[in-house]
Amino acid sequence: xxxxxxxxxxxxxxxxxxxxxxxxxxxxxxxxxxxxxxxxxxxxxxxxxxxxxxxxxxxxxxxxxxxxxxxxxxxxxxxxxxxxxxxxxxxxxxxxxxxxxxxxxxxxxxxxxxxxxxxxxxxxxxxxxxxxxxxxxxx
Numbered sequence: 001x002x003x004x005x006x007x008x009x010x011x012x013x014x015x016x017x018x019x020x021x022x023x024x025x026x027x028x029x030x031x032x033x034x035x036x037x038x039x040x041x042x043x044x045x046x047x048x049x050x051x052x053x054x055x056x057x058x059x060x061x062x063x064x065x066x067x068x069x070x071x072x073x074x075x076x077x078x079x080x081x082x083x084x085x086x087x088x089x090x091x092x093x094x095x096x097x098x099x100x101x102x103x104x105x106x107x108x109x110x111x112x113x114x115x116x117x118x119x120x121x122x123x124x125x126x127x128x129x130x131x132x133x134x135x136x137x138x139x
Contacts, residue, residue: 001037001137001138001139002032002033002034002037002136002137002138002139003135003136003137004028004031004032004033004034004134004135004136004137005133005134005135005136006028006031006133006134007044007131007132007133007134008021008024008121008131008132008133008134009129009130009131010048010121010123010129010130010131010132011126011127011128011129011130012123012126012127012130013126013127014126014127015073015091015123015124015125015126015127016064016067016094016122016123016124016125016126017122017123017126018060018063018120018121018122018123019120019121019123020055020118020119020120021041021050021119021120021121021132022055022111022118022119024134025039025041025104025111025119025134026110026111028134028136029106029109029110029111029136030109032136034106034109034136034137034138034139035106035108035109035138035139036106036107036108036138036139037105037106037136037137037138037139038103038104038105038106038136038137038138039103039104039105039106039111039134039135039136040101040102040103040133040134040135040136041101041102041103041104041119041132041133041134041135042100042101042102042132042133042135043095043100043101043121043122043130043132044130044131044132044133045130045131046092046095047088047091047092047094047095047123047124047125048095048121048122048123048124048125048130048132049094049095049098049099049100049121049122049124050099050100050101050102050119050120050121050122050132051098051099051102051119051120051122052102052104052113052117052118052119052120053117053118053120054116054117054118055116055118055120063098063122067094067097067098067124070093070094070097071089071090071093071094071097072090073087073090076089088124088125090124091124091125094122094124095122095124098122098124102119104119106136106138
């Protein structure tokens with residue numbers, strides 16, 4: 001069995017944003033030379049997420065509004081976590097909702113997606129460097 005590991009680095013300039021990382025994951029898969037197996041992609045920060053959905057701007061705006069209703073950024077005093085001197089209590093909750101990781105089957109050397117599926121990095125407390133891990137295993 002083969003194993004391949006790669007890190008993707010991000011610096012989202014705003015507090016929140018979504019980045020389609022599918023092409024980067026596909027490039028890593030090609031480098032791995034794995035034709036049958038599994039591909040794990042996970043955020044390595046507790047205020048970021050990796051998820052699968054459609055690459056449609058309206059959906060991304062819907063996510064933004066929905067997440068802000070569920071865990072609004074302001075007032076920052078509503079989060080006990082922010083008593084530590086941070087202002088990102090909402091980002092931890094948003095990450096919990098959107099998830100830490102995805103696993104995609106690899107078949108014939110390709111990500112085995114359903115229609116319209118793409119992999120996204122979701123940032124909820126940006127403006128600094130963060131990373132995601134790609135781990136591919138198989139034959």
